[in-house]
Amino acid sequence: MNRGRLGTVVVVVASVALVLLVTADLLRPSPAPPTRVATALVRKGTVRVVARAAGTLVPVNQQNASFRQAGQLVEVDVRVGDHVQAGQVLARIDPGPLQDALRQAQARLQQDQSTLDNTVNGNAVQTARHNLDAAQTQLQHTVAETTLAVQEDAATVLQDQRFLANDQTTLRRDQAVLARDQSNLNRDQAHMASDLNALQQDQARLASANAQLAGDQGQLARDQGQQQKDQGQLQHDQQAQQHDCAVAPSGPACAADRQHVSQDNARVNQDQNQINQDQDRVSQDQREVALVQGQVSQDNARLQADQASLSVDTPRVVQDQTLVAQDVQKVQQDQGKLLSDQEKASADQVGGPKEVAAAQAQVTAARDALTQQTTNRATTIAGEQAVVAGDDAAVNNAGQNLSETVLTAPSDGTVASVNGAVGESVTANGGVTTPQAPGSVAPQPNPSGAGTAPAGGIPPASGGPATASAFVVLSDVQSLQVVAMIGEHDAARMEPSQSATVSVDALPGVRLPAAVLAVGPNGTVLQNVTNYLATLVLQQGDHRLKAGMTASAQVVVTELHDVLQIPNAAIEHLGGATYVTVVGSDGTERRTAIQTGQAGDTTTEITAGLRAGDRVLLPQPPPPAQGDLAYAGA
Template identity: 30%
Template sequence: MEGATSRARSRAARPAAVTAAVLAGAALLAACGSSGTTAVASTAPVERATISVGVSGAGTMAASSSRNLGFAAGGLLTSVDVQVGDTVTAGQVLARIDRFQLEQLVVQQKANLSSQKAALAKLENSPALQGTRNTLAQARTIRNATSSQVAATKRADRVALSRANGALNSAQAALAACTTDCASLQAAVVSAQTAVSTAEQTLKVATAAGKVSVASAEQGVVTAQNAANSAASDRPYTIAQQKAAVTTAQSLVDVAKHNLSLATLKAPFDGTVTAINGAVGEYLTASTGTSAEAPGTDAAVPGTTVVAGTSTTTRAGGTQFMVISATGPMTAVVPFQELDAAGIVAGQTTTLTFDALPDVTTTGEVTAISPAGTALGGSMSYLVTVSLDTSDKRLKEGMTVHATVATEEKKDVLSVPNDAVRTENGQSVVTLVDAAGAQRTVDITAGLVGPDRTEVVSGLAEGDQVLLPTSTTH
């Protein structure tokens, strides 16, 4: 894309030397007349016209929308269903890469999802919490039974002690009443005393053993209670954790399915295949390239440079596997030097011509201008996007286009040909020719000066005839 632009400067003041040139022309005419040359005078009417001035630049044609296509993961290219130049519709299959590994990954992730769901079901239906509650209830029953047994044993031992004390009292009373041959009564007292001691010891031992049994049963209750509390507390969090694992597994399945779908390349919109860089059986790398878009549109800036070794070549589509350009009106992308770009705004009318189609001249409208400049040819240029008013099918991407943007325009204003206007003493004048052929110089106020006509602000009326420079015929 050439970056050079030229400014149409139609407002430049006409030099005072124009008058001298006219006089010299008149002298030359007289000389020519003496040698058989005929002077031809002509006039032009003052009429209304559209006058515009603008800036010009050379750029490149581009599709209204272009997309670089490829495979996200790369792989072995197994089929290409289109050719360069084919017209495709949105959603149409363009190419495929090998799906085996991607399909196996889907199988693996589905199996993992099933495993995580089974673990969740196991947690949700687990009897562990109810088991801990049953264990707690049983521990409480054992504690209560142990307490009852200890209490009964203590009561029995107290009764036995009471009886032993009663027997001792009876033996002692009998001994006290004895007057002769009391040896047997003394033995009975000793035996009763021994029984009391035994009963007392039995009560102490039973009391101590009862305390241990009750404490052990109580500890069983505490342990069972802690287990039940822990199970009740952990259950919702454990289930929530497993649900999260199921969600993660599901997302991995979705990702695997998505990656599998990307193994089939489809057209994103209706368009034409403009480049294919790959053949069946070749391994494609993951697509990472992006398109540089023209300002204000989806049109890609034409021209991609690919560097191979030490040489630089241009290849359609650059490094992308496939490029599709949208059908429909074309777009012109034109760089303008910064001085010219300063006067360009969206909506301005543009005239376009083409090197490859010299018979085609069309108009368009500035769509957008880039806010940032690009260094082209040693100067700063700004890309301007122009939408075309024609859909001529002969226009193709990459064609050179010459664009003239009307930076100032006045419609339906009085005007005369530029050649009719001259400057005398710093004043714009014309030669007015009346119906009888009489001539007189008239001062005018000139306005906008276009490529071929000059606006007349005052000094002339529509329909007036002004003299044009004299031409000669032999």
């Protein structure tokens, strides 16, 4: 039993030890992998420089068709996308106005032809004599009427001046009367104001006098009451004296009573004196009141007289003011009529001689016409023949204009745009032209509304061809070219026949071979960058391509074949020298100076310092983190 238990323990301990060893091995960090460096093989290949440009697909051939006459559209026979043939009717405008112009030109020709016929066959000399007589008679009438008008104007102005002078005299007289009456009214108003002020002062004095009288009368009443009281005390003390002295004449009571009676008599006498003074003051106050009342009565009488004067002066002034206002209005009317008549007289003085001069001119013209008919007949006939010839040319021109109300296709093509509908008005656009792309008859793309410039700094062209507002644009949709904007740096390196690759935004993954046709000689500043137009010919077509699509071109401007080359990333520039790091077969590294030739977009030509088969060091990626190494080892 013990031996079996011991064996079991040994087995368990061995198992635990094995598990611990395996676990420790798994948790031990794995050794770092050997360092690997990125290198490139020096070998012969192609060094290429590519210029990139954004542009637009445009038709190789395009024609503008516009009306040479303005008018209202009555017929539009094509739609965008229709294929038309040369001479096919595209649209018509209303021929009515031009038909009227043709009829007018024909009528003018007929009239001038009739004049010529009359000159050649009619009695023009006699007619010219009659015209001269009529002109001379009209001159006489004009002179007489002008003279009469001037005389009548002078008489009217003189009469207006007399009327004005009389009315001004009346105005001055009425103004003088108004001034006198106004002065009287002002004086009466001043008297009334003074008398009213005096009345108010006297009324104030009367009120003061009445108040003083009332006060003094009150004081008199009080003093009289005090006297009655003192007399009553006197009577009481006298009765006491009689009683006390009758009982004991020599006694103290009698003596005191006699003293009281004496004092009471003194007080009664004093009260009487005060009453006498009060009565004097009351009498004086009554006299003052009577005096002031008399003055107030006088003031009221003067005030009534002033009011009576004002009642007479005020209506008189109002009447005078009305008369003056009427006089002023009449004077103004006279002045207005005088001014109007003077202006008429001035106008007649100026216009009369003009009318006479015009009549004299008519006489002169009639006399010249008679002279021309009598002495210059041949010259007159030649001049009228020239007028008839001009009229004939005008009729032909009107007929040509009428024929231009019908717009026809100048060549075969597909309708790219129609700028108008029936009922709208069109202008005469006979001078519409299309600027052409370099080296081609294809139209230039419209630079307006250019989008954001790409990395190369060349803004993409937008829209379709840059044309004026032609009524109908015909395009050859089967033949397309690329017209692109390129920067001045690439323009200096781009030449005809250089190969290119064109991609179209609308067709992802499609790359079409192309070649440079031409680069424009003149640049255009766009967003502070000078750009040039370049035309590229597509060497392969696609039925999905349409004019106006945005295209991107990659043009190979420089290409060297079978030259020793390395990636641009391997080259270092230090202190004006060029170096690479050469990695030996044993992994050793050494910095080596080199000489370079043409630098391409991704590789550079090596002319000295390296041999085919060498390996050069490329920039190394950053080393992985320690945790990443442990995880990779696990």
